[in-house]
Amino acid sequence: MDVSAEQVATLDELVDLAQSVQRSITSMQAGLDGVLALASRWAMEAAGDVDEVDLTFRSVAAELGAVLRVSDRTVQRRMSDAEVKVDRFPVVWQAQGAGRISAGHARVIVDAGDYLEDPAAREAYSVRVLEFAEHESPNRLRPIAARLAAQYQARSLQERHEDARQKRAVWVTDVPDGMAELGVRGPAVLVHGVFDRLTAMAKAVDADASACEDRDAPEDPRMLSQTRADLALDLLLTGAPAGHDTPDVLLAAISGQVSVTVPVLTLMGAEDAGTPAPELDGRCPIDPATARLLAGAATGWDRVLTHPITGGLLAVDRYRPGESLRRHLRARDQRCRFLCCGMPVRRSDLDHTQDAALGGATEEGNLEALCRRHHILKHHTPWHVEQLPDGLLEWTSPTGRVYIDQPPAQNTVTFTDTDPPPDTEPPDNPWANPPPRHLTPF
Known part of the structure; x- marks a missing residue:
């Protein structure tokens, strides 16, 4: 590579700038960990009664998640992780705050030494592993940290393995x-x-x-x-x-079950760039061939009719009798309607916005999907919700902040004013020019 001295000097400045920015980011991440750890302590102190601890943590995490625009489940995990780092590994947290190590290094160190119960052993381990962390990448540091932590561990590997087995899990x-x-x-x-x-x-x-x-x-x-x-x-x-x-x-x-929404044009074979892709549980797109295969093999499906201009939900029907209101709400909400939550509607409860016991009507304007976690949060914490027109939910947090949650956009075809108007006369064949809609196999 043939470069001039000026180009080398420019690259050197860019490297220095990247290092400086990275140190600032690392330091700010450590600062956020400190804030989250303080929020965790506040929740513990505010709860008072042991039975209220979990709900208090959920409420605080929901408030932070709303302003950070992330799921409150994610915030609660980060609060727990931050408290472990700040309280149990203060030397590591301080090193991150000073920009000596990154958040990735800190995570590796904490994960490897989390089972060290003796405070003196944790501190000795932290000081020793930081000598390597300042010169190694997180992936190279991982086996080093594991070996060093074992040197300060009084418990046997068998005992530690029994504890680790409690964390077995499956995720997608x-x-x-x-x-x-x-x-x-x-x-x-x-x-x-x-x-x-x-x-x-x-x-x-x-x-x-x-x-x-x-x-x-x-x-x-x-x-x-x-x-x-x-x-x-x-x-x-x-x-x-x-x-x-x-x-x-x-x-x-027992067999696996999924819910898929498929635009009717996709079922008819259209696969151009303007046709919305089929979706799995409102989570991610799937290929049209798989969607058509599932629709063809399903024993029944919901038909969701949408407005041709706005794409808003108009009605839901089914070719067999069923619970039309539940189907309508599942199609409208698609997922839990609490802020930033993505729990699929099939794993959520239908909740009365105004409690049915207090006169709340069982109708579309007074029902929303809430996962069990946020259903409990709504009823047992100061969080309050009101339903506005068009399925909008107005959430008010314990601190008085107001957040609006909109129902997810329908996976449908919409038309603009430049599109030709639909036929005013019904065609001889009702399927020759069907209205915009999408199908939800189950």
């Missing part, structure tokens, strides 16, 4: 282009055993495909990792849980 992360990631945390022996079995099965499938080449069988184009992923999903969706099934084998009969 949405990624672009109609895809998602499934994560599993469990005992290392079992997780690696699962991966090894999937790998062996994938190789067997590949070997079988190779053996079939002489019989003019179609070639399997999948790579090993793709076959492994297909096998994992196949087993999880159709396999029997042998280790957990009931004596009458009821678990094996």
